[in-house]
Amino acid sequence: xxRHNKECVAMLLAGGQGSRLEVLTKxxxxxxxxxxxxxxxxxxxxxxxxxxxxxxxxxxxQYQPLExxxxxxxxxxxxxxxxxxxxxxxxxYARAKSSSWYRGTANAICQNLEFIDEFSPEYVLVLSGxxxxxxxxxxxxxxxxxxxxxxxxxxxxxPRDEASRFGIVISDETGRITEFEEKPKNPxxxxxxxxxxLFSWKVLKDALLRDEADPDSENDFGKNVLPMLxxxxxxxxxxxxxGYWKDVGTLDxxxxxxxxxxxxxxxxxxxxxxxxxxxxxxxxPPQYISQDAVITxxxxxxxxxxxxxxxxxxxxTGVTVKKGAMVxxxxxxxxxxxxxxxxxxYAIVGSGVHIGKNxxxxxxxxxxxxxxxxxxxxxxxxxxxxxxxxVPCKKVxxxxxxxxx
Amino acid sequence: MTNSFALVxxxxxxxxxxxxxxxxxxxxxxxxxxxxxxxxxxxxxxxxxxDTVGVAVREKYQSxxxxxxxxxxxxxxxxxxxxxxxxxxxxxxxxxxxxxxxxLIGSESYLRxxxxxxxxxxxxxxxxxxxxxxxxxxxxENGDDITYLTVRCxxxxxxxxxxxxxxxxxxxxxxxxxxxDDPAAERLSVGVCVMKRSLLLDLTVAAKLNNYKxxxxxxxxxxxxxxxxxxxxxxxxxxxxRTRSDYYNxxxxxxxxDVRRDVFFRYGHIFTKTYADVPVLYxxxxxxxxxxxxxxxxxxxxxxxxxxxxxxxxxxxSRIVSSIVMPDSVVEDGAELRYVITDKDVRVTAxxxxxxxxxxxxxxxxxxxxxx
Numbered sequence: 100x101x102r103h104n105k106e107c108v109a110m111l112l113a114g115g116q117g118s119r120l121e122v123l124t125k126x127x128x129x130x131x132x133x134x135x136x137x138x139x140x141x142x143x144x145x146x147x148x149x150x151x152x153x154x155x156x157x158x159x160x161q162y163q164p165l166e167x168x169x170x171x172x173x174x175x176x177x178x179x180x181x182x183x184x185x186x187x188x189x190x191x192y193a194r195a196k197s198s199s200w201y202r203g204t205a206n207a208i209c210q211n212l213e214f215i216d217e218f219s220p221e222y223v224l225v226l227s228g229x230x231x232x233x234x235x236x237x238x239x240x241x242x243x244x245x246x247x248x249x250x251x252x253x254x255x256x257x258p259r260d261e262a263s264r265f266g267i268v269i270s271d272e273t274g275r276i277t278e279f280e281e282k283p284k285n286p287x288x289x290x291x292x293x294x295x296x297l298f299s300w301k302v303l304k305d306a307l308l309r310d311e312a313d314p315d316s317e318n319d320f321g322k323n324v325l326p327m328l329x330x331x332x333x334x335x336x337x338x339x340x341x342g343y344w345k346d347v348g349t350l351d352x353x354x355x356x357x358x359x360x361x362x363x364x365x366x367x368x369x370x371x372x373x374x375x376x377x378x379x380x381x382x383x384p385p386q387y388i389s390q391d392a393v394i395t396x397x398x399x400x401x402x403x404x405x406x407x408x409x410x411x412x413x414x415x416t417g418v419t420v421k422k423g424a425m426v427x428x429x430x431x432x433x434x435x436x437x438x439x440x441x442x443x444x445y446a447i448v449g450s451g452v453h454i455g456k457n458x459x460x461x462x463x464x465x466x467x468x469x470x471x472x473x474x475x476x477x478x479x480x481x482x483x484x485x486x487x488x489x490v491p492c493k494k495v496x497x498x499x500x501x502x503x504x
Numbered sequence: 505m506t507n508s509f510a511l512v513x514x515x516x517x518x519x520x521x522x523x524x525x526x527x528x529x530x531x532x533x534x535x536x537x538x539x540x541x542x543x544x545x546x547x548x549x550x551x552x553x554x555d556t557v558g559v560a561v562r563e564k565y566q567s568x569x570x571x572x573x574x575x576x577x578x579x580x581x582x583x584x585x586x587x588x589x590x591x592x593x594x595x596x597x598x599x600x601x602x603x604x605x606x607x608l609i610g611s612e613s614y615l616r617x618x619x620x621x622x623x624x625x626x627x628x629x630x631x632x633x634x635x636x637x638x639x640x641x642x643x644x645e646n647g648d649d650i651t652y653l654t655v656r657c658x659x660x661x662x663x664x665x666x667x668x669x670x671x672x673x674x675x676x677x678x679x680x681x682x683x684x685d686d687p688a689a690e691r692l693s694v695g696v697c698v699m700k701r702s703l704l705l706d707l708t709v710a711a712k713l714n715n716y717k718x719x720x721x722x723x724x725x726x727x728x729x730x731x732x733x734x735x736x737x738x739x740x741x742x743x744x745x746r747t748r749s750d751y752y753n754x755x756x757x758x759x760x761x762d763v764r765r766d767v768f769f770r771y772g773h774i775f776t777k778t779y780a781d782v783p784v785l786y787x788x789x790x791x792x793x794x795x796x797x798x799x800x801x802x803x804x805x806x807x808x809x810x811x812x813x814x815x816x817x818x819x820x821x822s823r824i825v826s827s828i829v830m831p832d833s834v835v836e837d838g839a840e841l842r843y844v845i846t847d848k849d850v851r852v853t854a855x856x857x858x859x860x861x862x863x864x865x866x867x868x869x870x871x872x873x874x875x876x
Contacts, residue, residue, distance in 0.1 A: 136782075136783035137782070137783055137799070175576070176780075369782040375780050376780065376782075378780055380778045380780075381773075382547075382774060382776070384537075384538070384768040384796075385536065385537035385538050385798040385799075386796070386797050386798075386799075387759075387796050388792045388793065388795050388796075388807075389793070389794060390793050394786050394790065395786055395788060396786060396787065396788055398782075398783045398784070398785055399784050399786065399797075400784075401538070401798065404761075413783075414783075
């Protein structure tokens, strides 16, 4: 079949388990976790691709892929259902003489060399499926060309006291990378890698094949492939990203990132008509706010029915908050039901959860003099919290909680 | 019902609607915060497995084309069948293309080239979740030539302005076709019926030969002696939207939870064009009661007993009471609307106060700016 060559093919690493989000990722891969009322985490990277003119995307799946595969579907929701190009799900597969799971991020790409080669791209963009940000990758590609780079790594400035949580990139005044530091104790730079790598395809292909041949390699970009290329003197540059970027790899950061959507001082609008974040939607009616409802400072999605009090909260599609219930500072995922008189504070409530009458979930930090004992509460998908039951703060709930008199 | 197809008459006369339909056909009328009227008809068909639909259109159908697009959102983008627009074709230009019969005559080749055995005829000015499977089963069971979807005049769940009344005998057989307000009418036609395609073709030929004017109120009464006409009573809420107050009242009916259950879920979901709109952002001082709000909007003030469509911006301290605000409209800070229906893209400037009457809500025209 004749194909038009693509300048850039994106490879989206979506196979990780997201073990720190375990309560929400027992049945779905992390990129398919619900976010911001109507979105899933993967919507951001897929939308970034199409908004940057990249219409060929490989989504590398491995862990619990069913929900993710169903969600991505033909790619139509993102305009990625193309005759030439489009979005492709790439699971690990068996070969005539061998077969293996994806062993590391680099190995996952290496097992799909043929997929990329079909499009004969100049560049390959490697992305992770677990970050919330809006980015025009075409500017990064332009910088890559201008620098005649082999590799460009997108970086963001982080506060110095947080830099030790990130992979830190050290570069000279021209932006050329001289060193990497993985989670350094005493960071020498505040440029953190965003997990967005742009490679010239020839360089990447050659590096992947050599990395595969090394029996000691863990076949990981951060640990192996990038340091190897740097050691060999490859032209590696940083690309400075300005804007909102959040790794939602932990429950706390997932809650934070959701809350950021309500915060008017956070510079990320999902409502920019020139750079939209697309999502797959269901056929649900408009949201209904009843006579008894009190609703302020919140982000509420279609299909919701609100009869109670909602404040500083993200309500996802199809959520019901019954009369007299109170939901504050929380993230409620799709189709959850919060019964009459229940109180939910500082919590993430998974999709399909049923919170019984007068149950209490979570608590406000103000009510805890000892802040170390306080934290958000999280309830896993499809669980039932019985009438009158209590889920204390900082509790992560994996199983149904029985009702209490 | 794979052996059937449907014709939707989006070309029918809508002069009773005033103002709103000046820029669009009735099926394209925005309704219920995120829908257009035709969504109900298309969804009812799709939910009953009808996957071939011809939509007759006359003029001002740009918004309908834009709304339906490839018909993907209704799963009507099919390899075979799917949705086909039927604009006026080789038709007498002197008279308007505004009746079912004219659409039928104009669509004769579509009827001939479709090989399904049964056909549903639908008027798109209906709000309701209809059981077309039930209609079809009644049609088959009773051995009718034509079966109409009806409501009983004595019922309480039908609203708006019906056109056609039916007199029926004890067996539910139609004995006379009347005007809807005729006291002898026992049932009202919702504007949906089913028959064999072969019969419809015969009727179309007869209409052409005899110059019949109307399908239900002229041709059928004349041919009734030779036709077995039955009825199937619709269950649940239904409204026929033909006037401004029909529109306003049916919109406000959606604020009742039993009506929402009927209209949005009873026999299947109602599909509409999907947008990637963000959830609704409620501000610090928002005060919202008894209202329906669609995604993409933001609320900075008071909204009571109102319907807010997609991507509407309601400024700080604005007050929207007993009103309907259509997509992409902006109500600036401190402005007030009471008994008002804004069309799309309307701007109400800061501090403006616009008050209509409960039984005659004021209409703000598409794309205009209002300061009083």
